[in-house]
Amino acid sequence: MANRVPSGPPGLPVVGTSLQYADDPLGFMERAAREFGDVASIDVYGQEVYQVVDPDVVRRVLVENADDYRKPTFGEDEGLAGLLGDGLLTSNGDVWRRQRSALQPAFFGERLNAYADEMVANAERTGASWSDGDVLDVHAEMSELTLRIVVETLLGVELDGMERVVRDALLNVGERFRPGPQAFVPEEVPTPRNLQYRRSVERLERVLRELRRQHEGREGDDVLAILLRMRDQDEVDEDVLRDEMMTMLLAGHDTTALTLTYVWWLVADHPAVERKFHEEVDALDGPPTADDLAELDYLENIVTEAMRLYPPAYVVYREATVDDELAGFRIPQGSVVSMPQWVVHRDRRWFDDPETFRPERWTDEFRRDLPPFAYFPFGGGPRKCIGDGFAMREAKLVLATLGRRYELDRVTEDVDLVPLVTLHPDGPVEMRVTER
Ligand code: HEM
Incomplete structure (x- = not known):
């Protein structure tokens, strides 16, 4: 094995660079890559992490050597792994394999197209609740919309007015992951934030139980129907059922809501893009x-x-289950590797003028010539997002439905970003809707 050890930003005794990371995770990851290169060593809340930003190395971890890496837990029962347990996003090994193959049919082929009408109908419902001149928090609007869509399509039931409760609970859950010194406090310590987190998780669990009750007696091939059949055949237990429903609820709406929010936000500030967007949907x-x-x-x-x-998803993590070597660096078993899309997607080696929003750059030639994993919003390899096709269809159908009827303009001028589990706007994103 190679003996080169990755270097990284110097830190303090005991806490290393954790405090600098907590202060500004996105900037810290960028600086680490700029100063220490394609494989750098950083501290993330007391955990040494090897940050990888070379697309070839990302591919090695996610695809070629995927069998030698697992999803890390960052402490049993803490954080995301505690919240989503044995759900698809956080499980490993046989549990993951069995569920991935059981749920796969709900996400591919004709099934995906069959969701289109419900996606459009829900977007129309959102549009019908808007009026000319309204100023709305588009992130809130997109979250409630994508929540309704995921519950109707993948769980086969309806939220029935519980959107706000679920969204508020999810916002509180997200706060548990806010970067800062409090991220060092273990979950069982009864700080106000931890208590609020617990209460919000319990509220979500109550909603999940209510959704299951609604599903009783219904047949179908939605995710919940598949899971209930597995439970009846003792292939999964109640805990896994809960974990998987929580995973679908969270993973199935938050990222798409964020994508839609950023699209509206960016398009509003780029008149030429907005014009072409309108031409296409009109x-x-x-x-x-x-x-x-x-x-x-x-x-x-x-x-x-x-x-x-x-x-x-601004970063993905893996833990080496055996010794590995990445770009000539020693990666001992147990090391955690981080692959930040936030940094790789803004690398000027792959993207000209990387800070500029320019949809035109995505020509067929550009897509063909881009190195694999210079762009990987959905991850890759066996653990690639199961919902990528679902999300792209949903995003396009929602944008087309609402974009035919409304134009959105910025009211909030600056959006601060906060990297929670996913990359969130830190506060409302207010926009004015105008009938076209
Ligand atoms: C724009 C929207 C989305 C983005 C950017 C996104 C991103 C990602 C990424 C990066 C991963 C891989 C994580 C890793 O390798 O550690 C992932 C996995 C996953 N995503 Fe998505 N996702 C999106 C939409 C969805 C939707 C609509 C669903 C529907 C339920 C979903 C469900 C999942 C699940 C279950 C996994 C785990 C898959 C596995 O490990 O087998 N995602 N997603």
Whole structure:
């Protein structure tokens, strides 16, 4: 094995660079890459992490050597692994494999197109609740919309007015992951923030139980139906069922809501992009359908470019289960490797003028020539996002439905970003909606 050890920003005794990380995670990751290169060593809350920003090395971890890496837990029962347990996003080994193959059919092929009508109907409902001149928090609007969509399509039931309760609970859950010195406090310590977190998780669990009750007696091939059948055949227990429903609720709406929020936000500040967006959606005969998806090329580029600049999943982590070597550096078993989309997607080696929002850059040639894993908003390899096709369809259909009817303009001028589990705006994103 190579003996080169990655270097990184110097830190303090005991806490290393954790405090600098907590102060500004995004800037810290960027500086570490700039100063220490493609494989750098950083401290994330007391855990030494090897940060990798070379697309080839990212591919080695996520694809070629995927069998030698697992999802890290960052402490049993803490954080995301504690919240989502044996759900698809955080589980490992046989538990993950069995669920991934059982749930796969709900996310592919014809099933995906079958969700289109519900996606559009829900976007129309959101549009119907807006009036000309309203000033709205578009992040709140997009979150409630994507929540309704994921519950109707993947869980086969309806939120029935519980959107606000779920969204508020999820915002509180997100706060548990806010970077800062409090991130060092273990979950069982009864700080106000930890207590609020616990209460919010319990509230979500009550909603999940209510959704299950609604599903009783219904057949179907939605995710919840598949899981209930597995439970009846003793293939999963009640805990896994809970974990998987929580995973679908969270992973299935938050990232898409963020993508949509950033798209509206970016488009509003780029008149030439907005004009082409309107031209494309106005050319449709009526509300969009699954058949229109392949034609919405410019929308595809807009969404792609928004996820480049503001990747909702701004970093993925893996833990080496055996000794490995990455770009000539020693990666001993147990090391945690981080792969920050936030940094890789803004690397000028792959993207000209990387800070600029330019959907036009995504020509066929550009896509073809881009090194694999210079752009990976959905991760990659066996653990690639199961919902990528779902999310792209949803984003395009929602944008087309609402974009045909409304134009959105910025009211909030500056949006601060905060990297929680995903990359969130820190506060409301107010925009004015105008009937077109
Ligand atoms: C724009 C929207 C989305 C983005 C940017 C996104 C991003 C990601 C990323 C980066 C991963 C890989 C994480 C890792 O490697 O550690 C992932 C996994 C996952 N995503 Fe998504 N996602 C999106 C939408 C969705 C949707 C709509 C669902 C629907 C339920 C979903 C469910 C999942 C699940 C279950 C996993 C774990 C898959 C596995 O490990 O087998 N995601 N997502």
